[in-house]
Structures are given as C-alpha cells and as structure tokens.
Amino acid sequence: MTEKIKILMIDDHPMIIEGYQNTIQFTKKEHQELSIDIANNCDEAVRYMDKAILQQNPYNLLFVDISLPPSSDGKMTSGEDLAAYARDILPKAKIIILTMFNESYRIHNIIKTINPEGFLIKSDLTSSELASAFQAVLHNPPFYSGTVNSYIRKIDSSDIVIDDKNRKILHLLSQGIKTKNLAPHLNISLSAVEKRKKQLREIFDVQDGQDETLIEEARKRGFV
The missing domain is CATH 3.40.50.2300 (Response regulator)
Incomplete structure (x- = not known):
C-alpha cells in the first residue's frame, strides 16, 4: 500500500x-x-x-x-x-x-x-x-x-516564554522603529505597547530602560 x-x-x-x-x-x-x-x-x-x-x-x-x-x-x-x-x-x-x-x-x-x-x-x-x-x-x-x-x-517551568506580539515588538525595535510608531504595526494601543515593553525589560532583567540594552539582551538569548 x-x-x-x-x-x-x-x-x-x-x-x-x-x-x-x-x-x-x-x-x-x-x-x-x-x-x-x-x-x-x-x-x-x-x-x-x-x-x-x-x-x-x-x-x-x-x-x-x-x-x-x-x-x-x-x-x-x-x-x-x-x-x-x-x-x-x-x-x-x-x-x-x-x-x-x-x-x-x-x-x-x-x-x-x-x-x-x-x-x-x-x-x-x-x-x-x-x-x-x-x-x-x-x-x-x-x-x-x-x-x-x-x-x-x-529548563524549569518558570523560564522565559514570549508571545508573538512581544516577539514582534523586539523585532520592530531591532529594525530601529520608535516606540510611538509600534502600535499601528501590532493593532494595539500605545499604552499596551508600553506595558509589554515593561514586561520585556523585566523578563530580560534590563535596568536602564534603554531599547538598545533590551535588544542586546534579547539578541544574546536568540529572540532577535
């Protein structure tokens, strides 16, 4: 057969x-x-x-x-x-x-x-x-x-999981797109973008609030 x-x-x-x-x-x-x-x-x-x-x-x-x-x-x-x-x-x-x-x-x-x-x-x-x-x-x-x-x-269950919108935020930031211009790309509000960026900074333990640092940390771990 x-x-x-x-x-x-x-x-x-x-x-x-x-x-x-x-x-x-x-x-x-x-x-x-x-x-x-x-x-x-x-x-x-x-x-x-x-x-x-x-x-x-x-x-x-x-x-x-x-x-x-x-x-x-x-x-x-x-x-x-x-x-x-x-x-x-x-x-x-x-x-x-x-x-x-x-x-x-x-x-x-x-x-x-x-x-x-x-x-x-x-x-x-x-x-x-x-x-x-x-x-x-x-x-x-x-x-x-x-x-x-x-x-x-x-890996234990508390390890990092990043959903598709957060991955898109990282990708767009790595392309040099400014935070204020992210919302239209993602179909969410600017305040939702800010909330997600705060979450990403916590996940990657970024203290200085700089997008460059966030992207660098995300890149080190293979997310960008």
Whole structure:
C-alpha cells in the first residue's frame, strides 16, 4: 500500500533544502511516495499553504527553518510565526522545526508556542538523524535532537516564554522603529505597547530602560 506524503520545505538557503531533499528521498521506505514543494521565504510558504487548502490537498509534513526574513507585509517576522500560521490552517500537518539557535530560552519558547512534532538543531544535524526524524515524526512523534532534549531537561517551568506580539515588538525595535510608531504595526494601543515593553525589560532583567540594552539582551538569548 503506497503511503503518499506531501511535504513543504521552507528555508532561505537552497543548498540546505537540497540536502534535506536528497536525504529523505534516499532514505524513504519503499512504499513511501514523496511530493515536495520548496519555499525560500515566508511569502512563498504562505502561498503554498493557502493553495494546498484551496485545492483540498493539504501538506502532511512541513520542514520550517526559524531564521527566515520577515514577510513582505511584516506580519511574520520568522519561521516561528510561519509555523504558528501552519498550525492554524493545517491542523493535521506535522511540523519539523530546524534552527541554528541553540539557546535554551529560544528552544523553550518554540516548544511552548508551536509544540512541534520534530525539533532539530542544524549545527548538530546529520543525514542519519534527519532520516530518523522524518520517519519518527510521520509515525511516532515527537522527535527532538539531543541538544533540544538536554535543554528541555534543564529548563524549569518558570523560564522565559514570549508571545508573538512581544516577539514582534523586539523585532520592530531591532529594525530601529520608535516606540510611538509600534502600535499601528501590532493593532494595539500605545499604552499596551508600553506595558509589554515593561514586561520585556523585566523578563530580560534590563535596568536602564534603554531599547538598545533590551535588544542586546534579547539578541544574546536568540529572540532577535
């Protein structure tokens, strides 16, 4: 019995996607038939997902790189936002997150917000681990790489979790956008922006109230 698997791979480095493709095509089971689409940015990925829904032919599996450039409308600032969108419109699809970030705060945040079926750190990824992850995520999720598992064991429940609006605030501030101009980007009031910035300063233990310090701390922990 043929198992047809529709896959969307999202990464802004074509060589990396080629590597993923070759690995899973080479190691797939005999009865598996793969159909793979490739997106190099958030906009392309959204178009593919929306089209799949329209054609009533949804994806079974998504490979999502976290470090993607923002979407052209600015609504998505990373692969994390894209994965959240996929969760919403493709509820049955399995998601494998791939990232260079190996910071425990960032990993914890992705698990809390996306809860992916697969989570791999690119810097310690091998072909055999990718092949194992692919099969495990399809039939017996979750599959987390060794680095991710070791961080999960270290993290306690009081660790940092930052929601999508707070991540967008950090992203926009890092782009040099002033606080007074943030509200329209986020569809919230200026006082709500100020409240969230205060919360972020507390989370990152920023004492001086400077946006530069906040961004520097967020960057150290992989949130920008």
